[in-house]
Amino acid sequence: MNRSFTRLVAIPLAVLAFSSLAMAPLAEAGNRGHGGGGQRAAVKAGGGGGGGRQIDNSRRDARSNDVRNTSVNNVSSRNRNTNVNVNKNVNVDVDRRGCCGGWDDDYHPIATAAAVTATVAVTSAVVGSIVRSVPPNCVPVNYGGIIYQQCGSTWYQPQGGQYVVINPPY
Amino acid sequence: MKPGLFAPLLLAIALAPPLAHAQATAPSPAAQATAVDPAAIQALKDMGTYLQGLSRFRVSTDLTGERVLADGQKLQHAASAVIDVARPNKLRARMSSARSVRELIYDGRHATLYTPAQKAYSTVEFTGSLAELVARLEQRYGIEVPLADLFLWGTPAAPADGIESAMNAGQDFIGDDLCDQYAFRQGKLDWQIWIKAGGKPLPRKLVITNRADEARPQSSSLIEWNLKPGFQDAIFTFVPSKGSKSVELRALDGK
Numbered sequence: 001m002n003r004s005f006t007r008l009v010a011i012p013l014a015v016l017a018f019s020s021l022a023m024a025p026l027a028e029a030g031n032r033g034h035g036g037g038g039q040r041a042a043v044k045a046g047g048g049g050g051g052g053r054q055i056d057n058s059r060r061d062a063r064s065n066d067v068r069n070t071s072v073n074n075v076s077s078r079n080r081n082t083n084v085n086v087n088k089n090v091n092v093d094v095d096r097r098g099c100c101g102g103w104d105d106d107y108h109p110i111a112t113a114a115a116v117t118a119t120v121a122v123t124s125a126v127v128g129s130i131v132r133s134v135p136p137n138c139v140p141v142n143y144g145g146i147i148y149q150q151c152g153s154t155w156y157q158p159q160g161g162q163y164v165v166i167n168p169p170y
Numbered sequence: 171m172k173p174g175l176f177a178p179l180l181l182a183i184a185l186a187p188p189l190a191h192a193q194a195t196a197p198s199p200a201a202q203a204t205a206v207d208p209a210a211i212q213a214l215k216d217m218g219t220y221l222q223g224l225s226r227f228r229v230s231t232d233l234t235g236e237r238v239l240a241d242g243q244k245l246q247h248a249a250s251a252v253i254d255v256a257r258p259n260k261l262r263a264r265m266s267s268a269r270s271v272r273e274l275i276y277d278g279r280h281a282t283l284y285t286p287a288q289k290a291y292s293t294v295e296f297t298g299s300l301a302e303l304v305a306r307l308e309q310r311y312g313i314e315v316p317l318a319d320l321f322l323w324g325t326p327a328a329p330a331d332g333i334e335s336a337m338n339a340g341q342d343f344i345g346d347d348l349c350d351q352y353a354f355r356q357g358k359l360d361w362q363i364w365i366k367a368g369g370k371p372l373p374r375k376l377v378i379t380n381r382a383d384e385a386r387p388q389s390s391s392l393i394e395w396n397l398k399p400g401f402q403d404a405i406f407t408f409v410p411s412k413g414s415k416s417v418e419l420r421a422l423d424g425k
Contacts, residue, residue, distance in 0.1 A: 055268050066240040071389035072380050073233065075354075075361050076322040077308060103265050103272075103314045104235045104249030104389075140417040142292040144312040145272060147285050147417055158270070158288060170423055 055160045073102045103145070125154050125165040134163050143169050210336035210352045214363075217371040218324025226256050228399040231317055236387040244385055251316035254399060260406040261300055265316055274315065275408040276303055282408040283313070283419065291410060292419035301325045310425045317393065319376070332356045341367065344374035344392070358382040370397075 125131070138151040148169055149156040156163040230252040236244045249267035259278035265271070273284040276296070281303060284291040296306060300321040307313040315321070322328040335355035342351050342364060349364035364375040376391045410416075 063239060064245060067237045068240050069238040069380065069383035069385070069387055071235045071237070071387035072359065072378055073235065073314065073316075073389050073391070074318040074322075075356070075359055075376075075378060076319045076328040077314075102235065102389075103251065103316045104233050104247065104267055105269070140288070140290055140415070142283060142290070142417045142419045144422075145283060145314075146270075147288050147290050147292075161287075170420070 057160065070102065070105070073104060127165050127167055129165050130159070131156070131163050131165070132161075206333060206336045207338060210338055210354070211330050211333065213338075213350060213352055213365060213371070214323065214330060214336075217363075217365050217373060218328065220324075220371045221320055221373075222257075222324035224255075224257070224397065226397075226399055227254075228396040228401070229253050229255070229317060229320065230394045231391045233316075233389060233391045235389045238383050238385040238387050242385045244387060249316075253316060253320075254401050254405060255300065256403060256406065258299055259297070259303075260403065261303065262405050263316055274307075274313075275406060276300075277406045277408070280408070281307070284408065284414075289411065289414040290417045291408065291414055292417050293408065294419055299325075301327050310421050311419060312422045317376075317391065320373070345394075347374055349374050 134149045134156050135151050138149040138156065141148050141150055146157065146169075148166075149158075149163065150168075153168075155166050155168050157166045157169075231250065233249045233251070234246055235249065236246050238244055247268065249265065251263055251265045253261065253263040255261050259276070261274065261276045263274040265273070271286055273282075273286070275282045275284065279295065279297055280293050281296045282291055282293040296303060298306065304315045304318045304321045305327060307315060308318070319328065333354050333356045335353075337353050339351040339353045339362065342349055344364050344366075348367045350367050351362060351364050353360070353362045355361075358381045360379040360381060362375075362377045363373055366372045366374055372393075372395050374393050374395075376393065377388060379386050379388045
């Protein structure tokens with residue numbers, strides 16, 4: 001079902017892909033528990049692009065973003081640094097990633113009350129504010145596996161189907 | 171020989187070997203409390219060797235992680251991943267969480283990160299083993315590959331000499347699989363692994379406790395295996411979909 005990821009973007013085609021999965025040999029069926037995960041993932045992919053289920057964090061308490069530490073996902077990493085306070089400099093550097101973000105890292109250490117107080121230039125959007133689309137002059141940059149939008153001195157991070165203004169990630 | 175002398179002699183011969191054996195193999199309880207059980211280390215090595223010998227497989231995981239808030243309260247989150255692998259140098263991973271769905275595609279010459287929702291991809295040239303890919307992505311780009319340990323166990327990148335404590339924690343079932351449970355301590359990490367008992371020593375569960383924080387945030391990964399996957403090699407070649415755009419992949423500062 002992963003042969004062509006473009007199938008998964010279009011939900012009707014994804015359904016086709018799943019029906020072919022259902023006809024897969026027994027070895028595939030033995031993986032059913034995880035097949036469920038695959039299906040969830042496909043729906044999310046469609047949702048992320050708009051048109052399916054979307055995460056709505058609008059009622060999320062700001063305290064849930066005030067993260068001082070996280071679990072780690074692997075034991076072999078040579079650059080292990082388990083003593084990183086990922087949100088230590090929340091006022092100046094709220095979204096520094098790279099050292100310690102796991103692949104499961106789904107929290108948004110941005111848009112907190114503390115972050116909103118960050119100094120903002122007159123021409124920049126307020127850090128923590130949310131917009132539906134970004135200006136046309138933005139340049140996407142992949143940093144730490146997240147695709148940010150840089151628009152002059154303003155940075156956006158995708159969140160659900162929207163964008164939130166963040167401090168520069170680097 | 172008098173019978174009265176002969177009987178004690180026989181008794182001594184009969185008792186001596188087991189007694190000596192017991193003294194040689196049973197360490198004192200005090201030593202065991204902090205020691206590294208070599209059998210537990212060997213189980214890790216056997217699993218690593220077995221993993222490195224798998225040529226084609228699909229592995230998937232459901233992960234529960236935790237983050238610690240400023241006051242010590244913990245929040246759980248979930249993520250899942252499906253990884254298709256053809257050794258020595260092909261991998262496709264699909265990572266899903268509430269934040270995003272992302273894909274990593276490696277064909278042995280190019281590594282591509284693709285974000286379907288934004289129709290954006292970043293490709294960098296790279297040649298190397300899967301262990302080297304995992305290390306490179308983390309060190310240069312700050313990108314963690316799901317179940318990264320699977321590609322490092324059994325290689326020099328996962329040395330056992332950092333393990334300060336290792337013990338057998340008995341047996342347990344993960345799904346239908348009878349597993350041996352082992353517990354290790356190294357640095358600020360406590361971790362447990364459930365390895366399928368019998369001829370195929372596959373890791374079925376991994377729990378990692380981060381002792382760097384007093385709240386001890388913990389991740390738990392359930393691992394499912396398909397050793398006879400149906401995929402073709404074509405899945406390891408990234409072909410941009412119509413309308414998708416290339417995005418610069420920026421290295422971490424100073425890398």
